[in-house]
Amino acid sequence: MGSPLNSSPRSADPPIQADVAVIGGGVVGHGIAWEAQRSGRSVVLVDDAPGSGASWAAAGMLAPVSELHYQEEDLLELMLESSSLWPGFAAGVAAASGSDSGYLTTPTLAVGADAADRAALMDLRAVQQANGLAVEPLTVREARRREPLLSPGIACALDTPADHQVDPRRLVASLRLALAGAAARTPGLAVDGAVEGYSIPDRAAGLLREGGAVAGVLLAGGGRIRATETVVANGLRAGELGGLPEGLRLPLRPVHGDILRLAVPQHLRPLVTATVRGMVHGIPVYIVPRQDGTVVIGATQREDALSDAVSAGGVYQLLRDAQALVPAVAELELLECTARARPGTPDNGPLLGRVPLPAGAGGHIPGLIIATGFFRHGVLLTPAAAAICRDLLDGKADPRWSAFRPDRFSRPVTAAGTHTKETA
Numbered sequence: 023m024g025s026p027l028n029s030s031p032r033s034a035d036p037p038i039q040a041d042v043a044v045i046g047g048g049v050v051g052h053g054i055a056w057e058a059q060r061s062g063r064s065v066v067l068v069d070d071a072p073g074s075g076a077s078w079a080a081a082g083m084l085a086p087v088s089e090l091h092y093q094e095e096d097l098l099e100l101m102l103e104s105s106s107l108w109p110g111f112a113a114g115v116a117a118a119s120g121s122d123s124g125y126l127t128t129p130t131l132a133v134g135a136d137a138a139d140r141a142a143l144m145d146l147r148a149v150q151q152a153n154g155l156a157v158e159p160l161t162v163r164e165a166r167r168r169e170p171l172l173s174p175g176i177a178c179a180l181d182t183p184a185d186h187q188v189d190p191r192r193l194v195a196s197l198r199l200a201l202a203g204a205a206a207r208t209p210g211l212a213v214d215g216a217v218e219g220y221s222i223p224d225r226a227a228g229l230l231r232e233g234g235a236v237a238g239v240l241l242a243g244g245g246r247i248r249a250t251e252t253v254v255a256n257g258l259r260a261g262e263l264g265g266l267p268e269g270l271r272l273p274l275r276p277v278h279g280d281i282l283r284l285a286v287p288q289h290l291r292p293l294v295t296a297t298v299r300g301m302v303h304g305i306p307v308y309i310v311p312r313q314d315g316t317v318v319i320g321a322t323q324r325e326d327a328l329s330d331a332v333s334a335g336g337v338y339q340l341l342r343d344a345q346a347l348v349p350a351v352a353e354l355e356l357l358e359c360t361a362r363a364r365p366g367t368p369d370n371g372p373l374l375g376r377v378p379l380p381a382g383a384g385g386h387i388p389g390l391i392i393a394t395g396f397f398r399h400g401v402l403l404t405p406a407a408a409a410i411c412r413d414l415l416d417g418k419a420d421p422r423w424s425a426f427r428p429d430r431f432s433r434p435v436t437a438a439g440t441h442t443k444e445t446a
Contacts, residue, residue, distance in 0.1 A: 228264025
């Protein structure tokens with residue numbers, strides 16, 4: 023038996039053994055770990071602060087329709103696939119953990135504040151309809167009948183019944199319980215039934231390499247995990263890992279976002295029953311109701327030097343624009359202001375899949391799967407990422423997702439170790 027999983031192993035300790043090591047304890051990493059565990063594999067997850075990154079700040083909108091952006095059709099197919107998996111995924115997590123992840127099938131309303139916003143939303147609707155997505159206009163009267171606290175001055179409203187939500191904080195907590203429960207029953211991985219029993223509270227420093235294969239994880243604290251398969255799912259830190267394959271480029275950039283949580287007083291509950299995604303003078307804002315009487319308002323998108331510091335301008339913008347759509351927001355209690363960085367890629371698609379061997383060698387690097395760069399879609403894409411990684415562990419690869427191969431921004435390396443000539 024390896025080192026206890028509720029302490030970081032020292033380099034002198036024997037390595038922990040597992041079928042799968044998952045680097046990264048956000049919602050995607052936890053989802054992949056749980057799916058791997060459900061497939062009958064032993065799993066360890068490596069993160070020094072699980073659930074505290076982008077997953078902690080995320081609003082949890084499961085919105086493949088509303089999140090459609092121009093020229094992102096490949097990403098739309100993946101979002102729709104993951105959306106279809108969400109009911110079964112949520113039910114499975116609830117059954118395994120005995121807890122509610124906050125998954126709700128309440129619809130989404132898209133709302134425009136002025137004539138220009140209405141034109142923009144109707145243009146987007148044309149693209150959505152061209153892709154077979156259902157978005158139906160409502161009169162302002164109909165929208166306010168459904169959501170009485172909407173401003174009477176809104177210019178338009180559209181119903182998006184297929185866009186739902188989940189509470190990411192509750193989801194991660196449920197996944198941790200599900201993983202820990204199974205880990206307590208796994209020989210060699212049980213640690214007193216503790217919630218942390220499946221995880222290593224340490225940061226991954228690099229990949230353990232043996233020949234041309236990845237054989238596990240090297241920990242910052244000096245320990246090692248030996249694993250048949252290693253999944254790199256640690257967001258922005260993925261490109262910093264030691265031992266990545268030569269020539270593999272993971273171009274991840276931090277896109278910071280401010281997000282607010284507010285309590286709704288009893289006399290205003292429910293503030294809204296559906297998620298409200300608004301456009302206010304060309305600037306997006308959303309209001310997501312939670313079951314506990316709070317709402318989440320978000321989210322700005324900025325690429326600056328503030329890191330995880332909250333932007334005063336961002337908080338002002340969110341409150342201003344949310345009040346333009348739902349004036350009663352001014353009466354809410356501000357509970358929390360949070361900022362986190364989302365891991366973006368040049369084409370906004372994830373880096374997802376196995377890494378090919380050098381050009382001319384054929385096949386892929388044994389023991390390594392990349393699953394990062396989910397940008398603003400991490401929560402939505404968790405079930406699909408988990409299923410895709412499970413299939414890869416089983417030796418199956420779905421050609422539909424080849425557009426997201428993790429080496430698509432890399433310079434190919436020949437079997438001799440030299441870079442091939444780049445083409446335009």
